[in-house]
Amino acid sequence: MSKYFAVKTTANQERVVANLMEMTVKKYRLGVYSVLAPRELKGYVIVEAEKMEDLLTAIRGLPHVKGVVKGETALAEIEHFLAPRKAAEQIKEGFKVEIVSGPFKGELAVVKRVDEAKNEITVELIEAVVPIPVTVKADHVRIVDKSEEV
Amino acid sequence: MTELACRKCKFINIDSTVCKNCGSTELTREWYGYLIIIDPEKSEVAKKLGIKIPGKYALKVG
Numbered sequence: 001m002s003k004y005f006a007v008k009t010t011a012n013q014e015r016v017v018a019n020l021m022e023m024t025v026k027k028y029r030l031g032v033y034s035v036l037a038p039r040e041l042k043g044y045v046i047v048e049a050e051k052m053e054d055l056l057t058a059i060r061g062l063p064h065v066k067g068v069v070k071g072e073t074a075l076a077e078i079e080h081f082l083a084p085r086k087a088a089e090q091i092k093e094g095f096k097v098e099i100v101s102g103p104f105k106g107e108l109a110v111v112k113r114v115d116e117a118k119n120e121i122t123v124e125l126i127e128a129v130v131p132i133p134v135t136v137k138a139d140h141v142r143i144v145d146k147s148e149e150v
Numbered sequence: 151m152t153e154l155a156c157r158k159c160k161f162i163n164i165d166s167t168v169c170k171n172c173g174s175t176e177l178t179r180e181w182y183g184y185l186i187i188i189d190p191e192k193s194e195v196a197k198k199l200g201i202k203i204p205g206k207y208a209l210k211v212g
Contacts (some may be wrong), residue, residue, distance in 0.1 A: 002192070002193065015184050018184060018186050019186070022186050025188055026188065029193075032195035033188055033189040034185065034186060034188060034189075034193040034194070034195045034196060035188070036189075036195065037184040038209060039182040048193055048194065048195055075194055075198075079198070082185075082195065082198060082209065083184065
């Protein structure tokens, strides 16, 4: 039965840590089965190991490792990292969103259309005097209100 | 060094135009999420994703 642990790393060095861990695990044949570095989880890697001791041996002396999070986590808690859903699938027409990048950064808008295939959404800015439809990438917005007011 | 992920099996290939896992030529630079499978026989994560070959994989491609 595997156990899951979270290891704190330097931000943006998750892949480096994962690669180094892979090397130590292979070298010493430790009971570490997989290392996961999801994009959503900055500064951490999730390690699937047989027991805590194996993990501690694997990370001993590695650069960019800042520590191990106390306690263990379960497969159910990391499942959603394994099959990331497209951002557009979580957005529905009528949702209030905030644009987080591009020329309209910081603007609030209402979703008018969702294109799941292209992962794009068409929105209308709330504060604009004349409503102009703007098409943006679904990853570039943050959902503010899911009330679907039209 | 370019890391390219296979669109079919999500395997990450380094400096290669053909996927070393499944032989597909559909590789992409656009991928994110990083997963290293060390022991696919014992790993529950590998079983869940249907991975049988140890290696580096992308979580999402394209």
